[in-house]
Amino acid sequence: MASPSARLQRLFEGRRLTPTQRRIAHSLVRRAAEAPFLSSVELAELAGVSQPSVTRFAVALGFDGYPALRRYLRESAPAGAEADEGAPLGEYQQAVQAEIANLRRLAALLAEPAPVVRAARLLAGSRPLPVLGLRAAAAQASGFSYFAAKVHPDVRPLTEGGSMLRDRLDASVRAGAGALLCFALPRHPVEVVGALEHARSAGLRIVTVADSAFAPVAHPDDLLLPADVGTGLSFDTACGPMLLGRVLLEAMCDELPDAQARLEEFDASAAERGLFAE
Known part of the structure; x- marks a missing residue:
């Protein structure tokens, strides 16, 4: 249902x-x-x-x-479901259960993987690949960029606004970028909307991971991948957008022929330098 x-x-x-x-x-x-x-x-x-x-x-x-x-x-609306058995859930448990429900909806959406595959192909082919995320979405953009840089030759995170943001977008376009990935979470900064408008006018294809297909950043020319955020706590939770970003990365690896070789090279280098504790 x-x-x-x-x-x-x-x-x-x-x-x-x-x-x-x-x-x-x-x-x-x-x-x-x-x-x-x-x-x-x-x-x-x-x-x-x-x-x-x-x-x-x-x-x-x-x-x-x-x-x-x-x-x-x-x-x-369907008829009301029977109440769950057992003791009522506390506030924190309800927030976790709501996030689990968000992930189930994401899993249902991913039953049709074509939009993710199409987005991955766009992003994998962009050299460089700018990744935009401001304020609440900065952590998502940074995390994606950290892992994407292990398989993509030129990832450029854009996590700070201000007068330099448009300059960095223009620099990416001059360097040959064909697409931009944007993480957009509520509350949606006006600056993100403006940056996406500028990116479109510069010829970039936009892939947006957002909390809804009806978010203020949505645009009919863009490829939008929705993932719900949790709203049960004072601050929104974003497990869905984070996981969708990792799924997108996995699909990008399938589009980058040397992705596995890059990962193996990094693992060998990390072991040689003793980067991680055993």
């Missing part, structure tokens, strides 16, 4: 939504379980938009108004 967020994703697929409408869709996906019970005022506050924007969003989906959309969500 499809999860509430998966059912919402299907409702929004193929729609040409405005940036404001994508924010509303993204908010519904993140709160999928309670979406059928949100008033238009509550949804507007959740998405940070006006109430009329919520009405226009519902009309854009083909409904007469928001009440019709909410009625559809209630009617399409």
Whole structure:
């Protein structure tokens, strides 16, 4: 049975939504379980938009108004599942269980690996390969870049914003880059949106690992790979995007003919230098 967020994703697929409408869709996906019970005022506050924007969003989906959309969500929701047996979970356990559910959804998405393979082929063929991630996503970009550099000849992490970011993007383009990988997590920095716009105008193909296909960074010309983040704690958890990044790396290794030789060379060098404790 499809999860509430998966059912919402299907409702929004193929729609040409405005940036404001994508924010509303993204908010519904993140709160999928309670979406059928949100008033238009509550949804507007959740998405940070006006109430009329919520009405226009519902009309854009083909409904007469928001009440019709909410009625559809209630009617399409499955009957309530039986409560789990045993003692109720604590707050921290609930956060872990929610993240496990996120990973299950990611596993279901990866049943169709074609988008990941297509993204890996783009990234493996880019020389150099810029990897963008600011603020909360900087750790994802850094981790990916650390491992990617072991199999890709020229990886350039872009984890700091400011006036130099566009210069570094331009330098990558001048050096021959054909694609850019972006990790984008909430809250989405405006600077990332601007950097991606500049990258597109410079001719780079964009692969984005984001928390939703309706995130503010989404663009119809890009290849977006979604992975949910956990929202049950004060600070979001990003096990899904991290794991999706590793899957993307694995697919890149299949596209780089000398990847295994590079890894073996590194292992031999590491052993010779005594880099790691036994």
